Amino acid sequence: MMTLKIAFRNIFRQKRRTILTALAMIVGFTLSSIFIGWSDGAYSDIIAMFTQNRIGHIQVHRGDYLDKPSIYKTMDDYESIGETIGSVKGVEAWTPRVYSAGLGSVGEKSTAVQIIGIDVEREVQATRFDKKIIDGRKIAAQPAHEAVLGKGLARNLSAMVGDEIVIVSQGADGSIANDLYKIVGIAESGDDIADRMACYLHIADAQELLVLEGRSHEVVVIVSNINRVLKITEAIETSLNDSTLDVAPWQVVAKDFYRAMQADQQGDAIGRIIIMLIVAIGVLNTVLMSVLERTSEYGVLKAVGTKPGQIFWLVICEVLIIAVGSIVVGAVLGTAANHLLSIYGITMPQEFTYGGIKFQTMYAEVNARSLIIPAITVILSAGLVSIFPALKAARILPARAMRAH
Amino acid sequence: MANTDVIVTEKITKVYAGNGVPVEALRGVDLTIQQGEFTALVGPSGSGKTTLLNIISGLDAPTDGKVWLSGKLLSGMSGNELSDFRRDNIGFIFQAYNLIPVLTVEENVEYIMLLQRVSKAERHRRVAAMLEEVGLAGFADRNPPQLSGGQQQRVAIARAMVSEPAIILADEPTANLDSRTGADLLDMMSHLNVQTNMIFVFSTHDPMVMERATRLITLKDGQVESDETKG
Ligand SMILES: Nc1ncnc2c1ncn2[C@@H]1O[C@H](COP(=O)(O)OP(=O)(O)OP(=O)(O)O)[C@@H](O)[C@H]1O
Ligand SMILES: [Mg+2]
Numbered sequence: 313m314m315t316l317k318i319a320f321r322n323i324f325r326q327k328r329r330t331i332l333t334a335l336a337m338i339v340g341f342t343l344s345s346i347f348i349g350w351s352d353g354a355y356s357d358i359i360a361m362f363t364q365n366r367i368g369h370i371q372v373h374r375g376d377y378l379d380k381p382s383i384y385k386t387m388d389d390y391e392s393i394g395e396t397i398g399s400v401k402g403v404e405a406w407t408p409r410v411y412s413a414g415l416g417s418v419g420e421k422s423t424a425v426q427i428i429g430i431d432v433e434r435e436v437q438a439t440r441f442d443k444k445i446i447d448g449r450k451i452a453a454q455p456a457h458e459a460v461l462g463k464g465l466a467r468n469l470s471a472m473v474g475d476e477i478v479i480v481s482q483g484a485d486g487s488i489a490n491d492l493y494k495i496v497g498i499a500e501s502g503d504d505i506a507d508r509m510a511c512y513l514h515i516a517d518a519q520e521l522l523v524l525e526g527r528s529h530e531v532v533v534i535v536s537n538i539n540r541v542l543k544i545t546e547a548i549e550t551s552l553n554d555s556t557l558d559v560a561p562w563q564v565v566a567k568d569f570y571r572a573m574q575a576d577q578q579g580d581a582i583g584r585i586i587i588m589l590i591v592a593i594g595v596l597n598t599v600l601m602s603v604l605e606r607t608s609e610y611g612v613l614k615a616v617g618t619k620p621g622q623i624f625w626l627v628i629c630e631v632l633i634i635a636v637g638s639i640v641v642g643a644v645l646g647t648a649a650n651h652l653l654s655i656y657g658i659t660m661p662q663e664f665t666y667g668g669i670k671f672q673t674m675y676a677e678v679n680a681r682s683l684i685i686p687a688i689t690v691i692l693s694a695g696l697v698s699i700f701p702a703l704k705a706a707r708i709l710p711a712r713a714m715r716a717h
Numbered sequence: 718m719a720n721t722d723v724i725v726t727e728k729i730t731k732v733y734a735g736n737g738v739p740v741e742a743l744r745g746v747d748l749t750i751q752q753g754e755f756t757a758l759v760g761p762s763g764s765g766k767t768t769l770l771n772i773i774s775g776l777d778a779p780t781d782g783k784v785w786l787s788g789k790l791l792s793g794m795s796g797n798e799l800s801d802f803r804r805d806n807i808g809f810i811f812q813a814y815n816l817i818p819v820l821t822v823e824e825n826v827e828y829i830m831l832l833q834r835v836s837k838a839e840r841h842r843r844v845a846a847m848l849e850e851v852g853l854a855g856f857a858d859r860n861p862p863q864l865s866g867g868q869q870q871r872v873a874i875a876r877a878m879v880s881e882p883a884i885i886l887a888d889e890p891t892a893n894l895d896s897r898t899g900a901d902l903l904d905m906m907s908h909l910n911v912q913t914n915m916i917f918v919f920s921t922h923d924p925m926v927m928e929r930a931t932r933l934i935t936l937k938d939g940q941v942e943s944d945e946t947k948g
Contacts, residue, residue: 314824314831319817608814615776615811616876617804617832619797711777 315622319629322602330634336594337638337690338645343590344583344686345646346676350653351582353677355573360538363562365439366501368407368532370548371540371565372397373558377529378565383412386527394531400551402544404536407434408528410518414481416511418495424510425465425698426665427481429518429528438534439498441512448473448497450588455516457569459493463500464508471495477510483523491521513672584689591693599631599701610705611713620706627702628695635694639687646683650676722785723883723916724750724773729782731768731939742768743779744939750918750932752883755910758920760936764940766920767888769936773918774807774886775799787883804832808915810887815873816861822848823857826876833880835862847875851905867898874902878909884916891923903929 325328363369371378372393377385387393388478390408397406410429415422432451435441442450451458461469471477475495483489493513501507515586519525535544552559563570603610610623653676663672731743742765750756757765771777773784775791784791786806794802809815816825823844830840848854851871861869870890877885885906891899907929910917919926927933935943 314828316819318819319822325819609817612809612811612815612817614800615774615803615809616829617800620802621797709777711771 334638336652340587340590341642341686342645345682347583349650349682350676354674370533372531390528405438405534407438409530417478418471426509429515444499455514458496460497460512462507462510544633576597587689603701603705611710615710624702624706631698650678701709721752725785727783734778753914754920755931757930764936765939781876808882808885809888812889847879851875
């Protein structure tokens with residue numbers, strides 16, 4: 313009680329010192345808050361683009377298709393599966409896909425292709441397929457033996473819009489499958505490696521080619537709030553109620569990407585180091601000075617019976633009170649900065665790529681982490697840095713302290 | 718030792734390391750101070766007065782020898798025990814810088830009783846009475862920097878005495894005061910000494926202190942040169 317009273321009053325008595333100490337903490341907190349908010353914002357963007365435009369937020373397959381894809385692991389009733397999924401709360405869109413490998417030839421040139429059978433209308437709704445077309449147009453809504461090639465594949469085959477592509481593959485019944493399709497467009501998904509093999513067909517055309525009438529390998533689900541993806545995955549599992557179906561959120565579908573992202577959250581580390589350095593430098597010096605100046609005061613306190621432990625806490629308390637105040641101010645500044653950066657963003661002089669996705673403008677995010685992590689770090693580093701001066705104060709010998717005058 | 722022997726020292730020596738050359742500040746001091754004595758420690762500068770007071774109060778440890786306060790051997794106590802013992806048995810008045818500047822007069826005087834967990838009502842009663850006693854009744858809410866040197870010393874006296882310790886130790890309490898103020902404070906302390914039977918031990922160069930003391934101990938080169946009790 314008395315300790316707190318003395319600590320509070322000292323904070324107001326030594327205004328200059330308090331302001332200096334607080335400034336160090338506020339600057340440290342705010343910078344680190346911006347770093348974390350900004351890096352989280354960038355990661356959220358990357359994840360949003362990676363999922364929404366490509367793998368979706370959730371995927372449904374038959375059995376272990378995800379680990380061991382096979383043309384035979386299909387969902388025969390995907391329309392009704394899709395309807396069920398579509399009725400789950402939080403689901404925004406769903407779209408079925410058929411996959412197989414084959415050989416594609418345009419004129420003299422041939423190469424391996426990945427056949428991707430898509431429901432064009434649903435694919436537009438779910439993954440904005442139309443936005444990926446960089447030349448020509450998308451496949452017609454009704455099956456018309458039309459194909460869209462990935463950018464890299466078109467280049468490898470020297471194919472142009474208007475050319476024809478012959479695809480050879482194997483049907484699910486073991487027959488040789490081959491057919492001729494008209495190239496109506498070129499697509500760029502943002503994933504160069506995938507684009508080197510991607511050959512999109514109307515899902516009905518693909519089913520016919522592969523002898524998979526009415527069946528699909530995958531249903532891709534888009535949810536309205538990506539933060540609720542795990543809850544929605546569970547809800548879908550429950551409403552499908554079929555143990556032979558595998559419902560996987562994007563974190564499972566893109567395991568490696570997810571792990572890389574997590575390992576890569578540099579914002580936290582940089583943010584923490586910034587605070588610790590600024591706080592350490594700013595606080596250590598001022599607290600040490602204040603302890604030295606008040607030697608005789610601590611000497612009197614000790615002489616009249618204050619225990620060393622109480623003096624230790626007196627010093628720590630003063631620093632922590634300033635820290636709490638600084639965190640409040642820093643939280644306001646950091647949130648304001650992140651809010652502005654989430655609206656206006658920061659445009660890089662040069663485009664950069666992450667996970668095959670191109671970025672130029674990065675937006676920050678206002679979130680709890682960008683306040684909690686800096687707050688804990690400020691408290692911890694201020695506390696740690698004050699241990700040494702606090703011990704010094706606690707160990708003052710009153711006999712010597714009083715003699716100093 | 719008798720019950721009334723509140724301070725007993727036995728063959729106290731103190732050697733300071735100094736700057737390479739050891740300084741023998743005390744060389745075998747044997748003293749017994751009894752309840753109610755108003756004692757002045759005198760002697761030339763450097764004779765060891767402050768050192769002796771610090772050792773008697775447990776603020777500093779002797780190089781050799783023993784100190785008993787109210788029958789308790791100081792060297793047998795841990796740091797925290799010593800803190801508590803000082804809090805409960807010794808009142809300090811230093812030459813200067815006695816008070817905590819951020820606490821009011823009332824809070825400064827109250828401080829030790831807070832450490833002792835005395836109830837709030839009791840604290841207020843005693844602080845008020847004590848401030849009355851030292852003539853600072855209207856000053857409870859002032860801060861030390863707003864007081865004169867003499868007034869600050871009065872607050873220090875009030876703080877030292879308010880919890881009724883057995884012993885009051887004062888290292889040159891009048892050195893920073895004009896003679897008028899010093900005399901007033903001494904008369905006040907002498908009066909309180911008679912009233913309460915607390916032991917007062919002063920180190921001093923001040924003839925006014927010597928006049929009022931009931932016992933005069935003279936130190937020289939770290940030894941007791943003379944020890945006279947006045948009738
Ligand atoms: N911390 C210390 N380190 C080294 N020597 C010391 C220390 N404290 C005191 N001394 C020495 O011990 C001797 C006694 O000092 P002390 O302060 O006890 O004298 P004093 O009688 O109180 O003097 P004064 O009247 O000037 O206050 C002196 O020679 C002093 O220089
Ligand atoms: Mg002295």
